Amino acid sequence: MKKLLLGNEAVARGVYEAGATVATAYPGTPSTEITENIAKYDDIYSEWAPNEKVALEVAIGASFAGARAACSMKHVGLNVAADPLFTASYTGVNGGLVIFVADDPGMHSSQNEQDTRIIARGAKVPVLEPADSRECKEFTKEAFRISEEFDTPVIVRLTTRVAHSQGIVELEEKEDYKLKPYEKNPAKYVMMPAMARKRHLAVEDRMARLRDYSDNSALNSIEWGDKKIGVITSGISYQYSKEAFGNVSYLKLGMVYPLPDKLIKDFASEVETLYVIEELEPFIENQCLKMGIKVLGKELLPVTGEYSASLIREKVLGISPEKLNNIQEDVPPRPPVLCAGCPHRGTYYVLKKLKLTVSGDIGCYTLGALAPLETMDTCVCMGASVGMAHGREKALGRENSRKNVAVIGDSTFIHSGITGLIDMVYNKGTGTVIILDNSITGMTGHQHNPATGFTIKGEPTKQVDLLKLCQAVGVDRVRVCDPFDLEGFEKAVKEEIEADEPSVIIAQRPCALLKQVKFGSVLTINSEKCTKCRMCMRLGCPAIVDRGDHIEINPTQCVGCDLCTKVCRFGAIGKAGGKDE
Amino acid sequence: MNNKSIMIVGVGGQGTLLTSRILGDVALNTGLDVKVSEVHGMSQRGGSVVTYVKMGEKVYSPVIEKNEADIILCFEKLEALRWIDYAKKDGKIIINNQRIDPMPVIIGKAKYPEDIIEKIKADYANVIDVPALDIAKECGNIKAVNVVMIGVMARHSEIPKEVWIDAIEKMVKPQFVEINVKAFIAGYDYAAGL
Numbered sequence: 001m002k003k004l005l006l007g008n009e010a011v012a013r014g015v016y017e018a019g020a021t022v023a024t025a026y027p028g029t030p031s032t033e034i035t036e037n038i039a040k041y042d043d044i045y046s047e048w049a050p051n052e053k054v055a056l057e058v059a060i061g062a063s064f065a066g067a068r069a070a071c072s073m074k075h076v077g078l079n080v081a082a083d084p085l086f087t088a089s090y091t092g093v094n095g096g097l098v099i100f101v102a103d104d105p106g107m108h109s110s111q112n113e114q115d116t117r118i119i120a121r122g123a124k125v126p127v128l129e130p131a132d133s134r135e136c137k138e139f140t141k142e143a144f145r146i147s148e149e150f151d152t153p154v155i156v157r158l159t160t161r162v163a164h165s166q167g168i169v170e171l172e173e174k175e176d177y178k179l180k181p182y183e184k185n186p187a188k189y190v191m192m193p194a195m196a197r198k199r200h201l202a203v204e205d206r207m208a209r210l211r212d213y214s215d216n217s218a219l220n221s222i223e224w225g226d227k228k229i230g231v232i233t234s235g236i237s238y239q240y241s242k243e244a245f246g247n248v249s250y251l252k253l254g255m256v257y258p259l260p261d262k263l264i265k266d267f268a269s270e271v272e273t274l275y276v277i278e279e280l281e282p283f284i285e286n287q288c289l290k291m292g293i294k295v296l297g298k299e300l301l302p303v304t305g306e307y308s309a310s311l312i313r314e315k316v317l318g319i320s321p322e323k324l325n326n327i328q329e330d331v332p333p334r335p336p337v338l339c340a341g342c343p344h345r346g347t348y349y350v351l352k353k354l355k356l357t358v359s360g361d362i363g364c365y366t367l368g369a370l371a372p373l374e375t376m377d378t379c380v381c382m383g384a385s386v387g388m389a390h391g392r393e394k395a396l397g398r399e400n401s402r403k404n405v406a407v408i409g410d411s412t413f414i415h416s417g418i419t420g421l422i423d424m425v426y427n428k429g430t431g432t433v434i435i436l437d438n439s440i441t442g443m444t445g446h447q448h449n450p451a452t453g454f455t456i457k458g459e460p461t462k463q464v465d466l467l468k469l470c471q472a473v474g475v476d477r478v479r480v481c482d483p484f485d486l487e488g489f490e491k492a493v494k495e496e497i498e499a500d501e502p503s504v505i506i507a508q509r510p511c512a513l514l515k516q517v518k519f520g521s522v523l524t525i526n527s528e529k530c531t532k533c534r535m536c537m538r539l540g541c542p543a544i545v546d547r548g549d550h551i552e553i554n555p556t557q558c559v560g561c562d563l564c565t566k567v568c569r570f571g572a573i574g575k576a577g578g579k580d581e
Numbered sequence: 582m583n584n585k586s587i588m589i590v591g592v593g594g595q596g597t598l599l600t601s602r603i604l605g606d607v608a609l610n611t612g613l614d615v616k617v618s619e620v621h622g623m624s625q626r627g628g629s630v631v632t633y634v635k636m637g638e639k640v641y642s643p644v645i646e647k648n649e650a651d652i653i654l655c656f657e658k659l660e661a662l663r664w665i666d667y668a669k670k671d672g673k674i675i676i677n678n679q680r681i682d683p684m685p686v687i688i689g690k691a692k693y694p695e696d697i698i699e700k701i702k703a704d705y706a707n708v709i710d711v712p713a714l715d716i717a718k719e720c721g722n723i724k725a726v727n728v729v730m731i732g733v734m735a736r737h738s739e740i741p742k743e744v745w746i747d748a749i750e751k752m753v754k755p756q757f758v759e760i761n762v763k764a765f766i767a768g769y770d771y772a773a774g775l
Contacts, residue, residue, distance in 0.1 A: 329697075
């Protein structure tokens with residue numbers, strides 16, 4: 001049967017068809033849908049782990065036990081999971097272990113643009129790179145096979161355009177995979193110096209065999225066309241290259257580490273001009289240069305951002321698209337915003353009013369850094385807000401810390417904020433941490449996490465009690481507040497930043513997009529009562545619009561959350577007349 | 582509908598993703614190669630969103646480049662203007678005449694351009710202007726704007742109405758099928774009267 005599947009759905013299908021039985025992940029765009037779709041298969045145990053490190057450790061445990069195991073994450077998640085990865089490379093596997101890592105060239109939804117191939121090379125783990133949904137499924141199955149044949153974890157590297165594009169996939173039967181027996185083998189599974197030294201030799205031997213495999217595997221193939229131009233490429237760049245260059249010769253790489261040196265040399269010797277087309281780092285290019293092969297790549301095309309067929313046409317072939325219209329209008333940008341009804345809006349309104357320095361974190365609430373809220377001062381990586389607030393206090397002193405807070409989402413706090421809080425308590429910090437508890441992992445599209453009380457399959461489970469957790473690590477001042485109670489919330493923040501000890505405020509209110517969240521009817525501004533003081537504009541609500549001579553509420557955007565009625569001192573905002581109007 | 586490149590542009594939350602999935606399902610039934618490129622993550626939070634549907638004998642890149650779109654389905658006027666360079670000269674540009682102010686306009690740092698549809702009409706012959714929000718409202722749900730727009734587009738395709746309705750029934754959650762089919766037919770009928 002043929003189906004139209006997202007790259008991520010096709011990976012999930014591949015995991016299923018390969019007979020894998022354990023799948024773990026921490027959600028992160030553009031990788032999230034892999035595990036969301038795996039969770040639909042009853043034959044596979046799947047879970048959201050608290051972070052990528054734990055996710056990979058669970059998968060490694062399953063692999064050692066004899067199961068085929070999958071672990072998925074976004075590119076920056078691999079940094080978190082790097083510790084187990086680098087040593088799992090030494091131990092190798094029992095059941096096949098495949099790690100799906102989605103890079104985000106162009107940073108559609110990420111804080112950096114790192115290239116997973118470089119981490120994989122550091123860890124000495126082979127990398128496959130599919131170019132469309134069909135290959136996502138095929139390469140996934142081949143990755144499990146390689147993992148077992150070469151006794152190594154395998155990374156399947158996706159990029160946003162492959163992960164989030166649908167293509168036609170032929171569904172096949174599931175492989176009847178039998179669990180491999182587990183045998184106690186400390187020389188392989190206990191990595192301490194004496195054993196690890198021997199395993200490092202095994203890794204080097206494995207890399208030599210994998211280079212050989214890469215030269216001969218059908219994953220890497222040549223498409224001969226006009227030999228005046230040769231293009232070495234992989235993944236989505238192959239698709240862009242096909243459109244830009246047309247009928248030239250291609251060496252399409254499905255295995256991007258280790259590279260097929262011999263195949264590359266043979267291909268290079270047959271073509272006149274050789275281009276390497278790859279997004280992000282000159283990974284393939286540098287290997288070619290190292291082999292003394294003259295190629296054109298990054299001297300023409302950027303290391304930054306996403307590629308496209310037109311970018312290649314422009315930078316390599318010198319062809320720019322014609323302008324077909326006379327429209328010369330300035331189009332205002334449309335940056336993402338916190339949704340109407342978002343609980344974070346209350347928090348940011350108060351923090352902005354108090355003019356605090358806000359150490360921020362990763363999630364929807366990072367949008368609080370943008371105009372008009374402009375409340376967040378920093379955002380580096382998952383969990384960083386807490387440690388960074390503590391560092392600021394240690395750098396500038398106790399008095400300064402009365403003007404600082406950290407804000408972090410519930411899922412992000414569990415991911416790696418809790419360790420920062422332990423550090424603050426242990427090392428006698430006095431910072432204030434605001435946990436934005438919106439009952440879900442928001443930005444990635446509503447995944448459960450240990451603080452929601454439900455598993456990936458929606459089954460009820462033990463719920464981490466954030467209040468007790470913070471108390472247990474030694475925070476004596478922990479309180480729960482509703483960020484839409486603006487007065488109460490402001491009072492709480494003022495008290496906690498003054499306290500001479502670490503404190504936590506759990507700002508509790510569910511995400512406005514959760515289906516159980518019901519607001520009243522939409523609001524309207526009474527123009528007779530409105531003095532145009534613009535207090536409501538400070539909320540940065542997408543439904544409240546400044547028309548110059550008057551301020552109005554857009555009824556198609558307003559969800560009736562009532563927050564604006566709390567900042568209006570003139571009682572000018574009220575429920576609109578009819579039910580829906 | 583051979584070798585068609587369709588762009589769907591709008592504001593995060595307007596249902597561009599569902600629209601591209603419905604289109605993808607319809608395209609799959611043509612027997613041609615199909616690719617659909619979606620947008621997930623941050624821009625879904627009220628940002629500018631674009632998705633692509635491409636079909637043909639063999640589709641390589643899932644992305645549509647400037648001057649390549651046969652159809653641009655625009656859920657919001659400003660977004661039509663933002664992506665207009667992607668239309669072919671004889672491309673069909675279907676625009677929901679709804680205005681949603683982006684944050685820079687809301688806070689008075691930028692101006693919402695005037696007469697957008699007229700400006701586009703001056704340069705392109707196949708512009709269809711649709712009061713999709715009003716039509717969706719009459720159907721009973723302002724969130725059905727996307728399906729009204731699909732209805733308009735369906736009227737201009739050679740693919741039978743039933744194929745479209747099948748795709749909607751397949752892609753939409755059961756409790757929303759009725760309202761969505763109603764909105765589709767309203768859009769379809771509106772296009773007939775043009």
